[in-house]
Amino acid sequence: MLTACLFKSRSAELFQEKMSQLFLNDKLSDVTFVIGDTKLPAHRFPLVVHSEYFENLLADTKNDADNNEIEIKDTSLEHFKLILEYIYHGSLEFNKLSVEDLFKVVEAAETYKLSRLIEFLDEHLATRVDADTFWSIVDNAISHSLKKTATSCMSHVELNTKAVVTHKLFEQLSPAAMERILKLPSSAPEERIFKALINWIRAHREEHSTKVVPLLKLVKFNQLSREDLMLLVRPDQLITDKDFVDLLHEHPQSNVTLDWSRAACETGAELTKGLSFGHGLFHDTIIRGVKKEDGFKIFIDLRQQLFFNCVKMVLKQVGPYTVSVSTDNANWKLVIDRSKYDCRGMQELYFTEQQARYISINAASSTISNDTFEVSHFEVLSTPKRFRIDADTTLLIPKEDVASFAKYAKIVKNQNDTSQSCPMAQPHPNRTGGVIIGSPQPPSTKAVISTEENQLKKDRNNSVTLLLPQPYLINALQLYSSIGLSAWHVVELQLSSNNKEWATFSCLNWATEKQTSRQPVMSIRCTGTLDTIELIEKYYLEGRSATAKSEVK
Missing domain, CATH: 2.60.120 (Jelly Rolls)
Known part of the structure; x- marks a missing residue:
């Protein structure tokens, strides 16, 4: 048995030696690759054995001297020779190649479907990751799905997070690289990573506008101060106020705690006086109604179907209004009718329990004296408190002190x-x-x-x-x-x-x-x-x- 194994090993060595001798050799050549003004002789057999691409390509060409030239347009002469060298020799001297050249070979190997060569390149590139090469490797590794190399890059980030996020080239990373970095356990303070991300957003918010919010969802908001989070909206409006409030809603453990009903208080309405942070409500946040032909409207999307029976808010002006709710933004139900009354200040509004996602607060233009309709301290509640409502007027029949x-x-x-x-x-x-x-x-x-x-x-x-x-x-x-x-x-x-x-x-x-x-x-x-x-x-x-x-x- 041992003798048979040695015989097979020796036979494979002799075969590979003979194949190596045919590399760029006119002897027995039955196909020619043309790259610019250069012609490279080759042989069908090793090409078909190693590459499905060449197998399909050569199946469509006749095996004769008058019709055996194939023009190569997508690969440079230098890198195509490296592809042929691998096919004929079974290996490449990777250490002699720069990182840039290695990724050019990766691209060529992907084109010509040389999966084994890609595996070899992945293993080698993983060993080349260091503080200097990281920046030229990480994005390429991710875009070419080189798993081992990408993992090596992320290991480098874990061990050197501070150096990576403060490097001048950090802003040039791709969104895919940013996503992987933000998912890592970090050795650097979250504040430092967040500020680096802010700089990245400033550099790419137009180019990668759709990627900004998904990346921010990976940030550990509970480790950030209120001042840090304000960088998203002040002094530069890096994201909309709507997206900002939604992000806070998705991070309930953050240092910016807000009532769930306030997390979606701006859809078609305008938030004014900035965003004030604290535990509970945004006490100085005002929701300004949008002026329509038939009056002012504040439209609120709760982001999900909820059961509730109470709305609280503070009117910033004196006047009548109505409140309607809807599950689909198409069919609306009037739950509060104050259209005949000059209401003022704090409004505690009770109604039979409703399932809804959308809330509309409306006021006629003729009833608003200062041409603006604003509310603050907005809350939506589901309360077990017992109350009685007159169905015809939607008014509360109070069982407790109301003259206080x-x-x-x-x-x-x-x-x-x-x-x-x-x-x-x-x-x-x-x-x-x-x-x-x-x-x-x-x-x-x-x-x-x-x-x-x-x-x-x-x-x-x-x-x-x-x-x-x-x-x-x-x-x-x-x-x-x-x-x-x-x-x-x-x-x-x-x-x-x-x-x-x-x-x-x-x-x-x-x-x-x-x-x-x-x-x-x-x-x-x-x-x-x-x-x-x-x-x-x-x-x-x-x-x-x-x-x-x-x-x-």
Whole structure:
């Protein structure tokens, strides 16, 4: 058996020796390659044995002296000779070739389908990777799918990350090389890698614009400061605000934490006043509506189908609006209708649970005084809180205090100047959520003013009005005193849904509840027979109910 193996080995050596002697030899040549003005003699047999490309090519040519020339256009004379040398000798002296020449041979080997030669080149190039050659090898290795060489390059990066990301040639790397580097465990701080990536983006954002966001998704945001992340949008707008917010949404463990509902707050809307970072909401981020023919529109894409029953936001102007939701951006359902009310400030909006991806907030142009429609502090919630909604009006029938600072109520001293807050407004110290005007201590007694109706009308010019931020359906009011009511203390309460048209609710002179039919209320005006300020110093208003009614005490 040993003798047979030695015989086969010797026979293979003799065959290879004879083949080597035919390299660029006219003897027995039956094909000629033409490269420019140079002709290279060759032989069909070794070409067909080693290369499927040549096998297919030579099958279409006749084996005769008059038709045996093949023109080579895609490979230089120097590198084609190296291809023939490998075919005839079975090897190449790789160490004598530069990295550039080696990759030219790789390209030729791919063209002529010499898979074994490509494997040899991959193994050799993997040993040539060092600090100097890395930059000329890494992109070529990846583009030619040289696995061993590419792995060697990445090993070099792992061991020398700081040197690699700070090198002047780092900005010249391909997106494919950047992707592999960003996926590696790093020996350098993530901040340094991120800043190097920022410089790469600045150099390639037009050429490789579609690659920027996918590369940023590989960044370890939780290891970066807020100041570092701001480099994506300030001072240069390297990515859109929309893409930036989406990236933060996909990195919930980052140092920039935001509510999931805020992560998609800009699609067709404009973010203004920059992007302020912190835990929770973007408190100074404003969503500005886009002006359409029929009014202003803020369009929000939540990026996924969600179940929710509450929307919260702060209006930056006074006026009416509506809120609709949709699952497909085609069929919309109205869930909040505030088109008849001048809402202001914080809006807590409840509705029956909806499954939706898209939210549209709309306001008619004629109702917006400053020609802009903006909201902030936007949230979408799914709350287990129990609430009751009137199906016809979409208004909340409150079961808790709505006439309180906790519910963003506002006190003004004169019905004709609703922008002037009462300077003495403060929470009642002994009540939860109540509103008291002035000191809870008893004031000095003043003379009784006539209780006649004309005197009440006169005192309305110096009344105190409670403004609610949004309309509620209210059907019961109560007035309480912290110092005791007398029979001659008369208070007139009036209700309004627009702060213009007022309906007298009741004249109260005892701490008794007065009920009426349920109606939308945004303002409650109090007028008394005593000096108004003294009167309100004695009484406080509070909204509370354990049933379906709402009380304003």
